[in-house]
Every structure is written in C-alpha cells, then in structure tokens.
Amino acid sequence: MSKTPVAELVDQARAQFTYGADYNPEQWAPEVWVEDARLMQQAGVNLVAINIFGWAQLEPLPGQYDFSSLDAVIEVLHEHGIGINLGTGTSSPPAWLAYDHPDSLPTMADGTQRYFGGRQAFCPSSPAYREHSLRLVEQVARRHGAHPAVKLWHVSNEIGCHNAHCYCAVSAEAFRGWLRERYVTLDALNDAWGTAFWSQKYGAWEHIQTPRLTVSTGNPGQALDFMRFSSDELLGQYRAEEAVLREHSAAPVTTNFMVTAHIRNQDYWAWAPHMDIVANDHYLDHRLANTRDELSFAADTTRGLAGGDPWMLMESATSAVNWQPRNIAKTPREMIRNSLSHVARGADGISFFQWRASLQGSEKFHSAMLPHAGEDSKVWREVVELGETLAKLAEVTGTRVVTDVALVFDWQAWWATDLDSHPTGDISYLDQVHRVYNALLAEGFTVDIVAPGASLEGHRFVVVPSLYAVSDADAASLADFVASGGHAVVTFFSGIVDGNDRVRAGGYPGAFRDLLGVSTEEFFPVEPGVELALSNGSTATTWAEWVHLRGASAVTTFESGPLVGVPAVTRNEFGDGTAWYLATNLDPEGLRGVLATAALKAGVATPVASPDGVEIIRRSGDTGDFLFVINHTDAPFELSATGTDLITDTAVEGTLAVAAGEVRVVRESRDNP
Template identity: 85%
Template structure:
C-alpha cells in the first residue's frame, strides 16, 4: 500500500499536487539548463525526474565515476526551487557492460540473443548486471541521499518493459532456483505441472529449462511459473536497489509501473507493497477501440494498487507518442481532460515524458511539455494552464475516491487466460475486463479495482469478469462476501482452473459453482459471425454453455442456437446476498442493463444522469466532497450541483453548466451530502 502521501513530497506542511516531467539535461548544452528552469517555474513545475538514463554519463568506463554534470543540474534545479525525483540510472546499462559481459544480454524465446542498443539490454538474472547496477546505486545514494532537493527516489525505469522474459542459460539456472523455493521437491513440481502428460516428467532439476519455443504447444503450468518467476526476478532487482537507497537516505522510494493495455509482464499486486508510493506511466493507446475508457480503467487500477489512496502519474504525453503505427496528436483541451480524469480517479501528482522534446534518438517525435516549436504552441499554453489549475485545486490533494462497486482484476489470471489450447481463442482476458468496466463506466458507476482475495468491505457490488484461474482461498473470499449480504456478478470462463492451471472437476464454473448455484457440463464457443437471440430481446456472441440450475433461477434464456431454451443469465440467493452468472457474452446494451439491475438490487447509489461521454467522479475527505465532471463531448450540458467551482472560482447554487470539452470541479462542504446536489 502507498505509505508516503504524494501531496506531501514537495512540502510536508502543505498538501499540493506535484507537477513536472522527465528531464534529460544530458541531451542539452549547460546554457539551456537555466532557460529550462525559468520556463519550468513559469509552467508551475515543482518536481522533475532526472538521471533516468544516466549510467553512461556517470560511469563512462567501469569504476570511473563523473558526477560533475549531474551536480551542476541538481544545483540549477534546487536554486530555482524545483524538487527532484532522482533516478538510480540503472534502466539501461552502458556499452562497456555488454562488451565486457556479453552473457548479460537478454535471450529471446527462440534462443537468439539481442545486441546492445535501444534500452534495457540486460538479462534480469545476470549477476554482472546486478553487481554493477548496485555499485552505481551505491555511488548515487551516497552522494545525493541527503540532498534537500531530492524528494523521491526513482528506481530504474519502466522495469520489464522490454526485457521481462529472458530465456538464456543464466535465467534457466535462476528459474530452477526459484522453482526449488516454490516446490522443494521434484515430485511436487511434477504434480503441479502435470508432467505425466506427453512424457514431460522431470527426474533431475538440471533438466528443467526456460520455456523456449517448442515444436508443439508447451506446458502451460511451466509457462505460468516462468511468468511468475520473471516478475519476481525483476522485483528482486528493484529490492536490491531499494535496499542500497535506504541505507543512505530517508527519501521515499518507488518505480514507475506500466498499468496499460499492451504490457502485462509484472504482477503488480505483488509489487505494490514494496513501494513507498505507487506511481504509474500511462499513454493513450489509439490502437484500442475504447481509448478514453482505457485511461479511466488504468487510473482506477493504479488507485487499487495504492490501496485506494492517492498515487502519482509518473509519465504521460502532452500530445502524441512515437511508438504506435499512427501517433495521433491530442485535440485542443484533450490533454487537460485526460490529466484531470487521472486526478479525479486518485492521482495527486502529474508528470509528463518529457520536459523538452528531444532532437535526436528514437523518441525525437514524442511530444513534450516544451515542443520543438517552442512556447507559441497549443501544447505549451495548455501546459501552463494545467499548472495553474493544479494550483487552484490543491484542496483535492490527499482526498480519496468514493465508490461502492468493485471489479476483481488479476495479472496472473491474465497470463493464464491468454495461453493457447483453450475452448476458443476469442476469449482474451483484458478484453473481457474492459467490456465489463466500460459497461459500468457507461452507466456512470465509479469502480474500485481489487485483487482476488482482497478485502471487499465497503462495497455493495463486486464484478468478476472471466477469472479463469483462481485459488480456493480467493474463491471463498467472494463467497463469504456474498453470504454476508454482498452482491456479485461473475461472467463466463471464470473459476475453471486452480493456480497450476489444473481443471476444477465436477462441473464448471468450478470454484464458483456453489456460489452461483449452477453447473455447466459443456462449453459451446461460437463462430465470429454467430449471434444468439436471448429471451429478453438482447443478443450474445462468442460464447455459450450448457448450464444446469442447481438452486439458481434462470433470468434470461437462449432463444436460438444449439442451447435454445437453456439458461443464459442466472441469479442465485446465497446466504444473505445474491450472485449472478453470465454464461454468454452479452451485447453492450444487454451487459449494461444487467449490471445496472444488479447494482440497483445491491443498493448501490445510482449515478447522476448525464449524457454519454461524460464522467462524474467524487473525491472526499474531512467533510468535503469534490465533484469532478468531465465532458468529453462537443456539447455543453447542465448538472445539479452546489458549492464552489474550483477552476473558474464561480459559486454554484443549484445548477452547473459544463462547457463542451471542459472539466468542472465543485467543492462542497456539508455534513449531510444530498443526493440532489451531489
């Protein structure tokens, strides 16, 4: 859980938002640094990340350290009152490391080794990389650990973005050590991996390798364990650097997560407890069908990792990125809406990549706070405006998001669901999670994202989308919640296997069978063009199953297809609560309607009625409620509210007008918050 309040990084006495960027002064002449510092002050910047990729500058040859340039940059920033998020510099090793220790380079699943260049050119299990990276951290920590400008330690950068899985001999040896710790005996490992299948039984530890490409499908339990090992190995690198930092500094320590749609390499539920504060990098992914919705989802996941508390947006883009097939620039006001959406959903700090747009390298066309064109630009004007807004809404910092709906999300289930040899390749975990989340968002619900097995206290409704793999303990946690009076919605392909990808027998959905009061005997995946009619007039695609009622009631039935007449949606009274099961992939309107019905029956406070494309989120604390209204549409609208609007300073008595494409934040102080006004 996040332990250090983001809002107190700059000033322990006065809560405020952090605002800044990655700054790469090594790319610029020293005379530019003073101009940068002046412009940072103009924009309201109070925290910048430096030395993210500084290894080659600090240690040009092994053991030869040069801190003169970094000393000078820190002095400039400190003299201008700008705090520093100081990187350890270990994210990309210098050329000499790869030259002297070629075995430290990463190896892909096809057995080919990658060369030096780009970034993160190292094997996470490499002893040479670990040794030299920790030596560098020791030097940096000793030199700057007590410097008054250093407000936060930034370990490495986007750990595991490119090199999360290495398949070399060094990794294989480390993997075997990890397996010994997990299973102790080969018999236990063989049982967990189901090696009786296809003559895969291991008679000696040294026979076990990393799961490189095979001539047929590989062992799924081995693949799962390798992904767990890889996440743990990267975490071990973080912990090694963290340990050195704590020996020499009392400054909080973190790293930047990558909660995003295209990266799934780390189990961040296991990482989050080791962060002094939780930080995330998020960029709009225009390859997705629901770009804006994914931003809100990622923000809510990050808040979940922070234990429901505020968090830091470590990187985002002022406009376009450089790494998608088509790098779409943000329209006027879009950047401000994006940022305030993160704030509405718990961010107490905002940072961009990067401060000044690079002139060379692969990121030279990535947007920045200060574009190539300079200050007379849409981006710069909005950057300055945003700095002013964050100053005016400082009272929001430290408050918490209000929600009584939870969604269960799990990286390990993501890994397991997306393995091959399943009933259909069309069921992708994140797609199903996004469908459910987007339906809740469209209905106006604010959603807390929680791990399997997490406390569900304070929630009325819990939604579990396609949780294919689940432990007995985590399944019982959901059952206990419902038995005590909670309500749950579970969607298809949930509870099918345990942590070892072993099928739970006796009828699907295995682990949730008793809770849901149903038993499925067979899956009936659909062709991409198939559409099933349902008894309530809605339709379904992709998935169906032969469901038998074992205490549940059929709410909706299939009216077409091979299962016509059979249950499609069920409802089961369980203890003092209710559990719903969706045995098919409902169309968007049908899914929204079902979730709205379940929420209403669970006693969830109904959201305010707003146009499609509008988000309404509350943050609250110390008797104050902040109502965020984010209008992503091109039409103004009115909403009932009362209090002070923080962006304009206007007093709101009964109704608030939210212009097209704008955000409004109403501060309302009351002991008895009324449904009509907030």
C-alpha cells in the same frame, strides 16, 4: 510499509499537487539548463525526474565515475525551487557492460540474443548486471542521498517493459532456484505441472529449462511459473536497489508501473506493497477501440494498487507518442481533460514524458511539455494552464475516491487465460475485463479495482469478469462476501482452473459452482459474426455453455443457436446475498442492463444520468467533498450541484454548467444531499 503522501514530496508546509516531467539535461548544453528551470517555474513545475538514463554519463567506463554534469543540474534545479525525483540510472546499461559481459544480454524464447543499442539490454538474472548496477546506485545514493532537493527516488524505469522474460542459461539456473524454493521436491513440481502428460516428467532439477519455443504447444504450468518467476526476478532487482538507497537516504522510493493495455509482464499486486508511493505511466493507445475508457480503467487500477490512497501519474503525453502505428496528436484541451481524469480517480501528482522534446534518438517525435514548436504552441499554453489549474485544486490532495462498486482484476489470471489450447481463441482476458468495466462506466458507476481475495469491506456490489484461474481461498472469499449480504456478478470462463492451471472437475464454473447455483457440462464457442438471440430481446456472441440450474433461477435463456432454452443469465440467492452468472458474451446494452439491475438490487445508488463522454466522479476527505465533471463531448452538460467551483472560483447554486470540452471541480456544500 506506510505510504508517503504524494503531496508531501515538494513542500511539507502546504498541500499541493506534484507537477512535472522526465528531464534529460544530458541531451542539452549547460546554458539550456537555466532557461529550462526558468520555464519550469513559469509552468508551475515543482518536481522533475532526472538521471533516468544516466548510467553512460555517470560511468563512461567501468569504475570511472563523472558526476560533474549531474551535480550541476541538481544545483540549477534546486536554486529555482524545483524538487528532484532522482533516478538510479540503472534502466539501460552502457555499452561497456555488454562488451565486457556478453552473457548479461537478454535471450528471446527462440534462443536468439538481443544486443546493445536500444534500452533495457540486460538479462534480469545476470550477476554482472546486478553487481554493476548496485555499484552505480551506491555511488548515486552516497553523493546525493541527503541533498535537500531530492524528494523521491526513482528506481530504474518502466521495469520489465522490454526484457521481462529472458530465456538464457543464466535465467534457467535462476528459474530452477525459484522452483526449488516454491516446490521443494521434484515430485511436487511434477504434480503441479501435470508432467504425466506427454512424457514431460522431470527426474532431475538440472533438466528443467526456461520455456523456449517448442515444436508443439508447451506446458502451461511451466509457462505460468516462468511468468511468476520473471515478475519476482525483476522485483528482486528493485528491492536490491531500494535497500542500497535506504542506507543513504530518508527520501521515499518508488518506480513507475505500466498499468496499460499492452504490457502485462509484472504482477503489480505483488509489487505494490513495496512502493512508498504507487506511480504509474499511462499513454493513450490508439490501437484500442476506446482509449478514454482504458485511461479510466488504468487510473482506477492504479488507485486499487495504492489501496485507495492517492497515487502519482509518473509519465503521460502532452500530445502524440512515437511508438504506435499512427501517433495521433491530442486535440485542443484533450491533454487537460486526460490529466484531470487521472486526478479525479485519485492521482495527486501529474507528470509527463518529457520536459523538452528531444532532437535526436528514437523518441524525437514524442511530445513534451516544451515541444519543438516552443512556447508559441497549443501544447505549451495548455501545460501552463494545467499547472495553474492544479494549484487551484490543491485542497483536493489527500482525499480519496469512495465507491461501493468493485471489479476483480488479476495479472496472473491474465497470463493463464491468454495461454493457448483453450476452447476458443476469441477470448482474451483484458478484453473481457474492459467490456465489463466499460459497461459499468457507461452506466455512470465509479469502480474500485481489487485483487482476487482482497477485502470487499465497504462495497455492496462486485463484478468478476472471466476469472479463469482462481485459488480456493480467493473463491471462498467471494462466497463469504455474498453470504454476508453482498451481491456479485460472475461472467463466463471463470473458476475453471486452480493456480496450477489444473481443471476443477465436476462441472464448470468450478470454484464458483456452489456460489452461483449452476453447473455447466460443456462449452459451445460461437463463430465470429454469429449472434445468438436471447429471451429478453438482447443478443450475445462468442460464447455459450450448457448450463444446468442447481439452485439458481434462469433470468434469460438462449432462443437461437445450439442451446435453445438453456439458461444464458442466472441468479442465485446465496446466504444473505445474491450471485448472478453470465454464461455468454452479452451485447453492450444487454450487459449494461444486467449490471445496472444487479447493482440496483445490491442497494447501490443510481448514478446521475449523463451522456457518453461525461465523467462524474467524487473525491472526499477531511478537506471536503469534491465533484469532478469532465465533459469530453462537443455539447454542454448540466447537473445539480451546490458549492464552489475551484477552477473558476465561482459559487454554484443548484445547477452546474460544464461547457463542451471543459472540466469543473466543485467543493460541495456538505449540508447539500
């Protein structure tokens, strides 16, 4: 499926960023709508999402439709030149669906049912939900599919945020159908799940249920397949709505992903090919130790899902959210820096939740473009400034981030790694991915995020953090990359099992033994708070393993703990390339040092030296090469650059000065090295 450029959404005659928000006019009196449209023009807003939660307004009772308010809002926005990202309205069904079809409500792993009153109160496998939701989509698409203001279709909203896994009888039947298609025979299923263990063998399809809570640990193969099924089931709902839309409209179709640290329910590598535009929602999560680096990871991952093409930030926050234990407001200019970090990493559209802050409901304290304080506020002034800045950067749209460093990341490996009954409970997949990514970021590298088995053409260096589960084909793809001259770093607890969570016998790291030239006979988890000394002066925690060299050479060995003298970091010449193995959890400086050394030997250019908190990223294309420098620190920063600063419209001749807390974007002179 060919992708629709984000910049074409609002005006095909000229390149420009999309800029806007979710707009919920149903929460406001009609006289407010015109004032909102006027203020949107003032802020530079050109695309708003409406009808995201509109089902109960459009269909207050089954089959009784009322489009009067939606029709009026669309016309107000259109008259003010504001494009519409039109929601299908299916993200939260109305009360009557739960009342008339109680079996459409979701069931949790403990067998208890959840009820109407929040959002996404439906079972993804429910025939009643599917039937009524598609009827609604048909009505919306017939009525507004050809309207000139409709620039984009927004299917549902944050699909699977709350109800990705339903364990009811309807879901069980759908799960069995999915399993029959995947395995064909019960013998194949029993083999894949290893049901010879604990007398779990199935003799009839109807005996298979969803993996509800058990009195002991459950079957990991069943758990993995249920997560795959659940992702596919929700994708099926997306594609059903998409098919209805395409019957009545030529506008592109998408939905908002949730590439973020606290949600892992969908395998977005499988979803992305079905999007006309890849879009993501991202909010700073202050439960994490490093929110800014997680933002960068999410943005780079979204660009990876888009195949390197520009993408859209569908939702973010102008300031505080409402759903964390402590909802921390953004400091002055933090919102602008956050937004332009997304732009630097490939976003051609910036939007917020929401336009006008709600006065009621559970999100009433969530920030908005127009806050409770109104126009005389820090947030509003920065919203207007960001709109002006995006207009100045219009020529950046359509360009791509180019780097020769890649990191392998996989949702299915995340699911498998975080199952129970592993050598230690101190390893979580995303933590390991973030540690490696943050180390690369700290060294100044821009990173492409890629799926296992994806083409690594154009890259010199790839890092594979804790890829516990990997297929034969994907492991072979990495080996081919290295044999052809590429360089790779693989970290511990990688290659251990196949896609069915079956251990690869013969020594760890299983699928990567030959590539890495090592074989591990046993794992030695490390107690919390214990540091292991290494021969190069660095330290390690969490993990150690008894590594034997099978062609590789030891770079660093353990000098304390149970494995003194055993290799901790190894290097192996494989074909025309080199593969490194990190058999322990290196301290941050040690990890940075190994990655920097491996990247240098791979021929990756040494990044410009910068303090922690300064981002330096380039986007390139036919319109030029654009240097983004984002200074999150409280001190000024300078670097060499020549060209034109698009934000200040000034020439840069040799040195670019970036004040504390500011952003500069330079169209570089192409004759400047």
